[in-house]
Amino acid sequence: MVITSIEKAEGYSKQQLALDQMFKDINPALSARQAGIESSRCYYCYDAPCIKACPSKINIPSFIASIHADDLTGAR
Numbered sequence: 001m002v003i004t005s006i007e008k009a010e011g012y013s014k015q016q017l018a019l020d021q022m023f024k025d026i027n028p029a030l031s032a033r034q035a036g037i038e039s040s041r042c043y044y045c046y047d048a049p050c051i052k053a054c055p056s057k058i059n060i061p062s063f064i065a066s067i068h069a070d071d072l073t074g075a076r
Contacts, residue, residue, distance in 0.1 A: 039068035
């Protein structure tokens with residue numbers, strides 16, 4: 001949601017506008033269809049190097065499987 005003009009900025013707080021400017025270089029979120037396609041690319045590796053590399057040590061394959069099954073509650 002990059003706000004480019006004052007006319008479109010109505011209804012947004014100064015904080016929301018500042019955050020929008022700070023993070024305008026970040027790619028927008030994937031659509032549900034795009035997330036499904038991307039989640040089908042996971043190899044579900046036996047040793048799961050993605051879990052070892054993740055600083056929060058979440059179960060990434062399980063997270064991806066939940067997204068692929070359209071189980072957004074399970075992907076939290």
